[in-house]
Amino acid sequence: MKQQSSIEQKQSALYTIVTNLTFWVLIAIVCGILLGHYYPANATQMKFIGDWFIKIIKLFIGPIIFLTIVLGIAGMGNLRKVGRIGIKSLLYFEIVTTFALAIGVGVAYLLEPGKIDKTGLDVQDASQYTSGGSSFSWWQFFLDNFTLQVLIAAILAGVILNYSPKREKGVSILYACSDYVFKALKIVMYLAPLGAFGGMAYTVGKFGLHTLIPLGKLMLTVYITMGLFIFVVLGIIMRYYKFSIFEFIKYIKAELLIVLGTSSSEAALPTLMEKLEQMGCSKSVVGLVVPTGYSFNLDGTSIYLSMAVIFLAQLYNVHLSFEEILTIIGLLMITSKGAAGVTGSGFIVLASTLTAIHKIPLEGLAFLLGVDKFMSEARALTNFIGNGVATIVISKSEGEFVDADNPRIEE
Structure with a gap:
């Protein structure tokens, strides 16, 4: 019986591995590397597969950005009910995530x-992404970018919906639409191994093995x-409020293991909320800050997205002016909201940002896809810890924190 049980466990583990998307992305990466190294001429012809995958992803940019922003703004109706706490939460989220983007x-x-090396990749058609050296114009930038137009339309629609007497019905319909769109995106992401x-x-095949470096x-x-962000930036914030980031991480270690195993912070949110209440945070603050922070306080996602854009610019030797860097940060401040927990949403944000600045080759996303899955754990863990810290900060600053039976997390 024990031997049979052991065999069943091994079969179950094997099934889990072979049905995991990361496993197939890894296999695809290895196959792509081998083909590129041994048969470079054939490998370069595979470019259309990566391009095809990116084109499908681009179809989701408009709907997802619009729905995410509208629902996020419409959700502020709940924040308005709690007045000062809601405003303070949003202000904290924006400051910390902007700081994460800048870092x-x-x-x-x-x-x-x-x-x-000193030159980057020699992309001969990169000129199609540049403006030909003309002076930067915000008005022309707006006119030429569908993504920015969608963002502004979404903000206006969200504000209008927020004050509409039929707000709840409108939000319900948009949530249903969002659910279908994200389900479709999840299906498309099963093609990620082909894109990788x-x-x-x-x-x-074109640039050689040294491009893996x-x-x-x-x-x-x-x-x-x-x-560094967790232990220095969040650590300093926690220390200011007389807490230890190390003890807090130890306190939520079980939840962090869940996040690590699933690469998503969503699975551990209920138990995080429970532990924050046991720790001393008021139920009302926990119920407001944690769910809202899941969409608005994405420290790890912000760090990754900003680094990914600069990484691709360096990879293709594309110079970004100071204005363009500020534009990237500004766009990511908006588009990164709601990018957690949904497979492929990070690529939507990256695609929308690259499309908006119209300078970095979009084909770089297929290259980046090769390692994205291996960094999702870091993003999810940082987002998760950041939301816990945000809840503690808001509770303490509002006098909504009571002494609990868990003094070990306090210094």
Whole structure:
């Protein structure tokens, strides 16, 4: 019986592995590398597969950005009911996530993970993404970018819906639409191994194996940056409120393991809320800050997205002006909201950002797909810890924190 049970466990583990999308992405990456190295001429012809995958992803940019922003603004109706706490929460979210975006950009420029050598990749058709050296114009930038137009339309629609007497019905309909769109995106993401194969085969076949070095540098840089953000930035915030970030992480270690195993913070949110209440945060603050932070307070996602954009610019040797960097941060401040927990949503945000700035080759997404799955854990963990810290901060600042039976998390 024990032997039979052991065999069943092994079969179950094997089934879990072979049905995991990450497993097939990894297989596709290896196949793409091998084809690119041994048969470069054939590998470069695989470019259309990566391009095809990116074109499908681009179809989701408008609907997802519109629905995410409208629902996010419409949801502020609940925040308005709690007055000062809701406003303070949003202000905290925006400040911290903007700081995370700036850190991502700064570290990417400092460590230059996308630099293969002094020149980057020799992309001959990169001129189609540039403005030909003409002076930067915000008005022309708006007219030429569908993504920005969708963003503004979504903001206006969200504000109108927020004050509409039929707000609840409208939100319900939009949530149903959003559910269908994200389900469709999830189905499309099953094609991710094909996109990874095409992008990796083309890149290695055309530029050689040394192009894999930047991907490794990006992974290492992202993990280092998120570690610094958690233990330095969030650590300083916690210390200001007389808490220890190390003890807090120890306190929620079970939830962090769940996040690590699922690569999503959504699975552990209910138990996080329960532990925050046991810790001393008021139920009303926990119920407001944690769910809202899941859409608005995405520290890890912000760091990754900003670093990914700069990484691709370095990879293709595309110079970004200071105005363009500020534009990227501004766009990501908006488009990154709601990018957590949904497979492929990060690529929608990246695609929309690259499309908006119209300078970095969009084909780079297929190249980036090769390592994205291996950084999702870092994003999810950072988002999760950041939301816990945000709840503690709001509770303490509002006098909504009571002494609990868990003094071990306090210094």
